[in-house]
Amino acid sequence: MPPSNTNLLQGTLDVLILKVLALQPMHGLGISNRIAQVTSNTFLVKPGSLFPALHRMEEAGWLTSSWGESENNRRAKFYRLTAVGRRQLKQETDLWARISAAMARALKAT
Amino acid sequence: MPLWPKLNSLWRSLMERQKVEDDLTNEIRSYCELLEQQKIREGVDPVTARREASIELGGAEKLKEEVRNVRRGAAFDVLGAELRQSLRGLRRNPSLAVLGTTMLSLGMGASIVVFSIFQSALLKPLPFRDSNRLLAIWETRLDRGIDQASFSEANFWDVRSYNHSFSEVGAYHYDEANLTGLGPAEKVVACEVSAGFLRTLGVSPILGRDFSYDDDRGGFRNPVVIIGNKFWKTRFGSDPNILGKALRLNDKAYVVIGVLPPGEPWIDDQLYMPFGYRPDADRDSWEFQVIGRLKPGTTQEAAQVDLAQIAGSLAQSFPEQDKGIGFFFTPSSTWVASQTTRRALWVLLGAVTFLLLIACLNIANLLLARGTARMREIAVRTALGASRARLIRFVMMESLLLNGFGAAAGLFVAYVGIGVIQSLEIRGIPRLADAGLNPWVLAFAVFIALVTGILSGLAPALQAPASGIAAALRDGDRQTSSRGQGRLRNILVTGEVALSFLLLVGGGLLIRSFKELMTVDRGFHTENRLVFTVNMPRSYWERVVGKQFLDRFFERLKANPQVLASGAVNQRPVEGGDPGMGIDTPQSSAKPPWAGWRVVTPGYFAAVGLPLVRGRLFGENDKPVWIPKDVPPYPRRVIISDRLAKQIFKNEDAIGKQVLLWKGQSSGLAEVVGIVGDSRERGLAENPTLTVYLPYGTNALTSEFVVHTRDNPLALVPTIRSLVGELDPNLPISNMRSFDQIVYRSVAPQRLNAVLLSIFGVLALLLATTGIYGVLSYSITRRTPEIGLRVALGATRSNILGMTIRQGLRPALIGALLGAIGAFWLSRYLATLLFGVKPFDALTYLAVAALLLATAALACYIPGRRAMQTDPATALRIE
Numbered sequence: 001m002p003p004s005n006t007n008l009l010q011g012t013l014d015v016l017i018l019k020v021l022a023l024q025p026m027h028g029l030g031i032s033n034r035i036a037q038v039t040s041n042t043f044l045v046k047p048g049s050l051f052p053a054l055h056r057m058e059e060a061g062w063l064t065s066s067w068g069e070s071e072n073n074r075r076a077k078f079y080r081l082t083a084v085g086r087r088q089l090k091q092e093t094d095l096w097a098r099i100s101a102a103m104a105r106a107l108k109a110t
Numbered sequence: 111m112p113l114w115p116k117l118n119s120l121w122r123s124l125m126e127r128q129k130v131e132d133d134l135t136n137e138i139r140s141y142c143e144l145l146e147q148q149k150i151r152e153g154v155d156p157v158t159a160r161r162e163a164s165i166e167l168g169g170a171e172k173l174k175e176e177v178r179n180v181r182r183g184a185a186f187d188v189l190g191a192e193l194r195q196s197l198r199g200l201r202r203n204p205s206l207a208v209l210g211t212t213m214l215s216l217g218m219g220a221s222i223v224v225f226s227i228f229q230s231a232l233l234k235p236l237p238f239r240d241s242n243r244l245l246a247i248w249e250t251r252l253d254r255g256i257d258q259a260s261f262s263e264a265n266f267w268d269v270r271s272y273n274h275s276f277s278e279v280g281a282y283h284y285d286e287a288n289l290t291g292l293g294p295a296e297k298v299v300a301c302e303v304s305a306g307f308l309r310t311l312g313v314s315p316i317l318g319r320d321f322s323y324d325d326d327r328g329g330f331r332n333p334v335v336i337i338g339n340k341f342w343k344t345r346f347g348s349d350p351n352i353l354g355k356a357l358r359l360n361d362k363a364y365v366v367i368g369v370l371p372p373g374e375p376w377i378d379d380q381l382y383m384p385f386g387y388r389p390d391a392d393r394d395s396w397e398f399q400v401i402g403r404l405k406p407g408t409t410q411e412a413a414q415v416d417l418a419q420i421a422g423s424l425a426q427s428f429p430e431q432d433k434g435i436g437f438f439f440t441p442s443s444t445w446v447a448s449q450t451t452r453r454a455l456w457v458l459l460g461a462v463t464f465l466l467l468i469a470c471l472n473i474a475n476l477l478l479a480r481g482t483a484r485m486r487e488i489a490v491r492t493a494l495g496a497s498r499a500r501l502i503r504f505v506m507m508e509s510l511l512l513n514g515f516g517a518a519a520g521l522f523v524a525y526v527g528i529g530v531i532q533s534l535e536i537r538g539i540p541r542l543a544d545a546g547l548n549p550w551v552l553a554f555a556v557f558i559a560l561v562t563g564i565l566s567g568l569a570p571a572l573q574a575p576a577s578g579i580a581a582a583l584r585d586g587d588r589q590t591s592s593r594g595q596g597r598l599r600n601i602l603v604t605g606e607v608a609l610s611f612l613l614l615v616g617g618g619l620l621i622r623s624f625k626e627l628m629t630v631d632r633g634f635h636t637e638n639r640l641v642f643t644v645n646m647p648r649s650y651w652e653r654v655v656g657k658q659f660l661d662r663f664f665e666r667l668k669a670n671p672q673v674l675a676s677g678a679v680n681q682r683p684v685e686g687g688d689p690g691m692g693i694d695t696p697q698s699s700a701k702p703p704w705a706g707w708r709v710v711t712p713g714y715f716a717a718v719g720l721p722l723v724r725g726r727l728f729g730e731n732d733k734p735v736w737i738p739k740d741v742p743p744y745p746r747r748v749i750i751s752d753r754l755a756k757q758i759f760k761n762e763d764a765i766g767k768q769v770l771l772w773k774g775q776s777s778g779l780a781e782v783v784g785i786v787g788d789s790r791e792r793g794l795a796e797n798p799t800l801t802v803y804l805p806y807g808t809n810a811l812t813s814e815f816v817v818h819t820r821d822n823p824l825a826l827v828p829t830i831r832s833l834v835g836e837l838d839p840n841l842p843i844s845n846m847r848s849f850d851q852i853v854y855r856s857v858a859p860q861r862l863n864a865v866l867l868s869i870f871g872v873l874a875l876l877l878a879t880t881g882i883y884g885v886l887s888y889s890i891t892r893r894t895p896e897i898g899l900r901v902a903l904g905a906t907r908s909n910i911l912g913m914t915i916r917q918g919l920r921p922a923l924i925g926a927l928l929g930a931i932g933a934f935w936l937s938r939y940l941a942t943l944l945f946g947v948k949p950f951d952a953l954t955y956l957a958v959a960a961l962l963l964a965t966a967a968l969a970c971y972i973p974g975r976r977a978m979q980t981d982p983a984t985a986l987r988i989e
Contacts, residue, residue: 028137029144047141048168048176056180070144077137 214516611929
């Protein structure tokens, strides 16, 4: 079992996926691993939430997908960010910056 | 979100469902394998790795389900579920489904029929290139009150040469010819056109060539002919080798040089010959239809100014013929349908819109009532978490579904209706044969189904979730249907009654006007009269043959005991043309009246039943007013119609007086020998023409024959055919009809309008009555306990009946009042279609109001009687 798992806040997963894909196209497992890595295993994304999120974002036009070869030569579905997705990431990043600053201030104040 | 990916994914989830599914399966499998490999790399043994991977995946099917849910296609699956639910709902309530579909199918069927006629007559473009630049050009003599006349030949050539506004101007002269050598002799339409005529229209032959400008040069008539497509098809079986063949027309050979493409009926079944430029062209006789194609970038106004200049110089150069000349345009869009026909079709389209609206209101009413009955179900759904949006969608879906059924049934109704109307062969509605369920009409059907679906779903949809859930659940569906809802339904009924009033007034006015039209004094008599055409070619006019034929023919007819009277005229009454002239006393200096002239044989007056008012009819010694140059002059004699005599001679006796014929043109004196009754020559709806009758003779032949018979005129047809064949086998008989038929055909558009609008009115009345009945009977059912209480407290039965009828009649009364106001306002648009009836005809309004209120009262009486018979004990127990 994974060491720890914090419940993802609504919307958090989307930003994380967008952020991770901003660097390079990735397949599902890659995204999951990368999120675990960048959040130091704070967030472990299970397929049960990953897949619906990916498909929802694809439907929304933020991502596109295509079949390709994984690093060890297996077929995998790769997701890449669209221009719309990039704009979305920018917005969400700004929003998160404001929220976290506000939260930090609020928590320190008491 | 951008539109394209949305549409794309919608398409994929609807159409490529399987592919999307497979894709998802593969994706999950690949994820699983990658995860397994990763675990093996981390040092887990393969068996455990596989198990852990599949545990982490948490069940592929569940995962797929979740993904499916987020796919937008899911929205459609849900929509599909709603559709199924609505269908189930309608199946559970078949009376609603059947009643609703029937009402809608009538409304929509009527709309589709009218639209298909409208579309083919008014919306379908002319088959000519850039038809918006095509104009018809007319001469005017506004100083003489002539605002639209054909061209004289010489004026056409001048306008063609001197204008700067038209890239091409063409003229067309209607003529007929006897075609021989292809089976029995036959009369065909053979028009003379200027060389540029077809180029002006923008039509080029599909075979052979157009007339070249050489064909109309040189002052001779080139014996060449271009044939219409239908003519080519029906008479030559689309023979590809037709070019170069000769047609015998009026005993002269014409070489076929071209075949036109298929097109409008009026250019299809004809022959075209070129008419040549003549320096001495006639400037007196207005016989040519002229069309022009505006140069690109030239406006109608600019062309108007340009032609006004030409008119000015023409009036100066030819003061005798062209004094006061002007020019006037009509757009080519009016070539197909006259102004009156357009108006009539618009009125029908408006009427049918009202009818559809009434059907729509009725459906809304039904759905509202049903929504009330399901108050509890809806409340439960809301309580269980159905969103308001979803409830609205559900009600809307039901309405759309009903309207969809209605439209489908309406298409069937329309298919039958169009067939019936086409089988009536109504003259005056252009392109009626083309009307049908084409893509335009189908699109219209879909469009109205959507619009009415949304309209009739609007009220019930907004009403449904608004009522309080708690109250609904507590009290069941008896008490809670709020007052507001009752008021809403009353408003709907009021609207229905008002619209029905409009339609009934329209139908009533048209029926009254039609009756007036049929009973107006025509002057002529139609019963037991046979009318037919025998056309004699020009050559018959130059020798004595033509007159000889006429004289022998009538002599032989006289001997027939079946024949009471017989005669002939140069223009067929009601259906024929109306050549005219200015006529007045030689002394008068006022503007001369414009009168139609007719060449008649002496027997004509008796044959059509025109009475002699004073003086005498024509006799053997009265000769044509056109005196040939090689004949010693003789006195001219004419007979004039009563109105004309009164207009020219006021109170004096006209008999024996001189009149100037063609006054202002090539004047000639003539003596008035008789006055005959007035006649509605130009059609029943037109004022009786002022008419001058001229005697027939060698150079004044007549082609339209009228025979008054003792019995059924059509029984005489074989006798006439054999008689004409015996006297001259080269002469074709055509257009054989009874006079009654001619009149019947001439009023066909008016009759169609009156009949259709009355049908719409009756349908509207039926729908409105259903509405009144439905609302009242529902409200009575709901008020049973209250009525029971009233009875228990001593209300008499007639009190109760009076109360319910008052309640039911209130919306009807208000509706009738609103309808009367609306009808008063709208009937002005009917004015031009009416004959002998004012748009605000008190009798029609009163009759409609009485009919509507009586029907409404009847609709109220049935539920009222039920209320009257309420037994207080039972009623109170229901509580």
